[in-house]
Amino acid sequence: MKLKSIVLMGLAIFAMSCTPEKRAYKSFDEYPVPSAPINEMVYTPSQTTFTLWSPTAEQVELMLFDSGDEGSAYQSVTLEPKEDGLWSASVNQNLKGKFYAFNVKIKEKWLGETPGIMAKAVGLNGKRAAVIDLADTNPQGWSSDQRPPLKSDADIILYEMHHRDFSVDTTSGIKNRGKFLALTEKGTKNTAGDATGIDHLKELGVTHVHLMPSFDFASIDESNLKANKYNWGYDPLNYNVPEGSYSTNPKEPAVRIVEFKKMVQSLHKAGIRVVMDVVYNHTSSIQGSNFELTAPGYFYRMKKNGKWANGSGCGNETASERGMMRKFMIESVVYWATEYHVDGFRFDLMGIHDIETMNQIRAALDKVDPSIYIYGEGWAAEQPQLPKEKLAMKENITKMPRIAAFSDELRDGLRGPFNDDKKGGFMTGISRKEMSVKFGLVGAIKHPQILNDSVNYSKAPWALQPTQMISYVSCHDDMCLVDRIKSSMPDASPAVIAAIDKLAVTAVFTSQGVPFIYAGEEIMRDKKMVHNSFESPDAVNAINWNNKTLYKDVFDYYKGLIAMRKAHPAFHMGNADLVRKNMEFLPVAGSNLIVFRLKGYSNGDSWDDIYVALNGDRAPRKFAVDPGKYTVVCKNGIINQYGLGTMYGGEVYVPGLSALIFHK
Structure with a gap:
C-alpha cells in the first residue's frame, strides 16, 4: 500500500506540472x-x-x-x-x-x-x-461528380475571374448576378443574343476557371449587400468557408456551401475544372484574427526589431514554416479538394511561403488526385523573414517539382514594366524586349537560344519543365490589357488597340508555358484606366457583355487560338527536352520581330513544320523560310486552323502589329 501511495503521489505531482497554466515553451x-x-x-x-x-x-x-x-x-x-x-x-x-x-x-x-x-x-x-x-x-448527384479529364498539365488553359465582375452587369443576362449560382445558369445571352456566363466559357474553350478569392473574407458586410461594396477578397477571415456575399442567403450557413458545390458541379459538367485563389500568406489583420485569438504571435512572423513582418504588403505575413501553420495550410487545401472537389490552387504571394510547406502541399494533393494543378506568384511584396533559398520564390521553382509560377519576364517583355504604366514593351514597338519574350515562349526553361543576360528579370532559367511557367500578359493586378495598351500608346485607334491585343495573346497561347487570360480580355474589357481596382465599384470592374458582339473578331481570334493550341501538340509539348529539340528561333534582321519554328514534333498530327511570327513593329517585316508549300492559319488578326490560304517559301512578309502562323 505504501508503494502504491508513493506512485499515486508521483503521478499527481507530474499531472500538476503538466496542467496548461504550467506549460512553458522557450520558442x-x-x-x-x-x-x-x-x-x-x-x-x-x-x-x-x-x-x-x-x-x-x-x-x-x-x-x-x-x-x-x-x-x-x-x-x-x-x-x-x-x-x-x-x-x-x-x-x-x-x-x-x-x-x-x-x-x-x-x-x-x-x-x-x-x-x-x-x-x-x-x-x-x-x-x-x-x-x-x-x-x-451535397447537391443532388454530388457523389457522382467527377473532375473533367486532363491528360497533362500542358493541356491546361486558365481563365481568371472575379465572381462579381463576371456576372453582375445586366448585359450578362444572368439571374443570379454576382453569385456562385451565376455559373450554373445555362442559355444566358447578352442583349444581342451572344452567349454569356458558363456557355461563353464553353464556347471559348478554356479548361480551368481560376476563381479569385471565394473563401470568407472580411471587407464585405454580408448584412447589407445592397450597399454594393466591392472588394477582390484578398483579406482572409475564415479560410475554409465560402464567402457569404456570393451566396443568395448569407445568414443561413448551409446555403453558401450548397451553392458553391452546385457551381463546381455545373462547371465540371461543362468540362471545366475549378481553381481556387488561396491567400494563406496574410490575414485581413492581426489583431482580432482567428489565428491571433487562438495562439498569439505563433502564426505570424516578426522582424528582429520586434515589429510584425510585412512580406505581403498588407500588414502581416504568416509563418508557413511553423508546424501548425504548415499543417493548417495542407489540411485546408485538401479539404477544398475533397469536400468541394476543387481541381487546382493559385497561391497568392507564394514567395512568402517556405519551399518545404509547398512541397508537402503538393504531396498531400497528389494523394487526392495528381492532376490537381498548383501555381502561384513567385514573389513577395517585401522581403519575407526567411532566407531566400528557403522561400517558394520563382527562382526556386526547380526545388518544387510540379508547382508553377507566373512569368513576369514574358508579361513585362510584352507590355512594359510593372512600375510604369506609360512604358510599353514588345507589343507596342519597344525594341530590345525580344529575349524576354523568347524566355517566356520556351516556358522559362534552359534553351540554347535564350541569352539570359538579355532577359529583363531572370538571368537564368528557373523552370525544370515548361508546365511550371504561367504564360500571361495581364491579370487582376495592375491595368488590364486594353487599359495598358491605351496608357502606353495614347494615340492608338480602337483598331490598333485590338490588333495589339491579338498580337499579345498570340504570344501567350503559342508559349510552351501554361496560358492564362484575365476574364474579359477576350472581348476587349477595360477598367476605366484604374491601375488597382480592388475596391473600385461595378462601374469600373464589371464586364460589359455587349462587348462580345461589338468585338466579335477579337473573341473569335481568342477562340481560334485556343482551338489551335488544343488541336496541335507542338504548341504544348509539356517536356523541356522536347522543347529544346523541336523549337528553334529563326534569325531575323532588326528588332521587334520574333520568328520561331516548331519542327519535327507532330505526335500524330497532320501539321509538319509550324512557323510563328510575332511582329511588334507598326511596319510590315520580312524573314526567310525554306522553299515549299505552306498553309496559312493566322494572318492580319484572323485565325482559322483549317486554313486561310496557301503561300510558298522564300521571303515572307508579316503585317505590322500582328502575328503570322503557317505550316507545311
Whole structure:
C-alpha cells in the first residue's frame, strides 16, 4: 500500500506540472503539433464534440448561440486540456442549427470570441461558427461528380475571374448576378443574343476557371449587400468557408456551401475544372484574427526589431514554416479538394511561403488526385523573414517539382514594366524586349537560344519543365490589357488597340508555358484606366457583355487560338527536352520581330513544320523560310486552323502589329 501511495503521489505531482497554466515553451518551435486532422467541430445528432488547439491557454470556453450574429450565448461550456495543446469538450445534445465561438484565456486575459481557425461553416459575417451536418450540403448527384479529364498539365488553359465582375452587369443576362449560382445558369445571352456566363466559357474553350478569392473574407458586410461594396477578397477571415456575399442567403450557413458545390458541379459538367485563389500568406489583420485569438504571435512572423513582418504588403505575413501553420495550410487545401472537389490552387504571394510547406502541399494533393494543378506568384511584396533559398520564390521553382509560377519576364517583355504604366514593351514597338519574350515562349526553361543576360528579370532559367511557367500578359493586378495598351500608346485607334491585343495573346497561347487570360480580355474589357481596382465599384470592374458582339473578331481570334493550341501538340509539348529539340528561333534582321519554328514534333498530327511570327513593329517585316508549300492559319488578326490560304517559301512578309502562323 505504501508503494502504491508513493506512485499515486508521483503521478499527481507530474499531472500538476503538466496542467496548461504550467506549460512553458522557450520558442514557437516547441509548440506541439497534433498528428490527427484538425476537427474543431464533429457533429452527430446525439453529440457534438468541440476541439481547439491553443497550447499556451490557461482556460478555453465554448459559447453556444441561437443566432449567427445576434444575441448572447445561451450556454457556456468549459473545455478540458488534452495532449498536443488541444482542448476539448462534448455536448450531449442535438446542436444542429446552433452557432458557437471559442474564447481563450492567456496570462489571465480573455482574448475574445473566435470561430476557430478551421471553421467549416459560419453565420453572417463569419464571427461565429455553425453546427451543421456537411452531408446535408451535397447537391443532388454530388457523389457522382467527377473532375473533367486532363491528360497533362500542358493541356491546361486558365481563365481568371472575379465572381462579381463576371456576372453582375445586366448585359450578362444572368439571374443570379454576382453569385456562385451565376455559373450554373445555362442559355444566358447578352442583349444581342451572344452567349454569356458558363456557355461563353464553353464556347471559348478554356479548361480551368481560376476563381479569385471565394473563401470568407472580411471587407464585405454580408448584412447589407445592397450597399454594393466591392472588394477582390484578398483579406482572409475564415479560410475554409465560402464567402457569404456570393451566396443568395448569407445568414443561413448551409446555403453558401450548397451553392458553391452546385457551381463546381455545373462547371465540371461543362468540362471545366475549378481553381481556387488561396491567400494563406496574410490575414485581413492581426489583431482580432482567428489565428491571433487562438495562439498569439505563433502564426505570424516578426522582424528582429520586434515589429510584425510585412512580406505581403498588407500588414502581416504568416509563418508557413511553423508546424501548425504548415499543417493548417495542407489540411485546408485538401479539404477544398475533397469536400468541394476543387481541381487546382493559385497561391497568392507564394514567395512568402517556405519551399518545404509547398512541397508537402503538393504531396498531400497528389494523394487526392495528381492532376490537381498548383501555381502561384513567385514573389513577395517585401522581403519575407526567411532566407531566400528557403522561400517558394520563382527562382526556386526547380526545388518544387510540379508547382508553377507566373512569368513576369514574358508579361513585362510584352507590355512594359510593372512600375510604369506609360512604358510599353514588345507589343507596342519597344525594341530590345525580344529575349524576354523568347524566355517566356520556351516556358522559362534552359534553351540554347535564350541569352539570359538579355532577359529583363531572370538571368537564368528557373523552370525544370515548361508546365511550371504561367504564360500571361495581364491579370487582376495592375491595368488590364486594353487599359495598358491605351496608357502606353495614347494615340492608338480602337483598331490598333485590338490588333495589339491579338498580337499579345498570340504570344501567350503559342508559349510552351501554361496560358492564362484575365476574364474579359477576350472581348476587349477595360477598367476605366484604374491601375488597382480592388475596391473600385461595378462601374469600373464589371464586364460589359455587349462587348462580345461589338468585338466579335477579337473573341473569335481568342477562340481560334485556343482551338489551335488544343488541336496541335507542338504548341504544348509539356517536356523541356522536347522543347529544346523541336523549337528553334529563326534569325531575323532588326528588332521587334520574333520568328520561331516548331519542327519535327507532330505526335500524330497532320501539321509538319509550324512557323510563328510575332511582329511588334507598326511596319510590315520580312524573314526567310525554306522553299515549299505552306498553309496559312493566322494572318492580319484572323485565325482559322483549317486554313486561310496557301503561300510558298522564300521571303515572307508579316503585317505590322500582328502575328503570322503557317505550316507545311
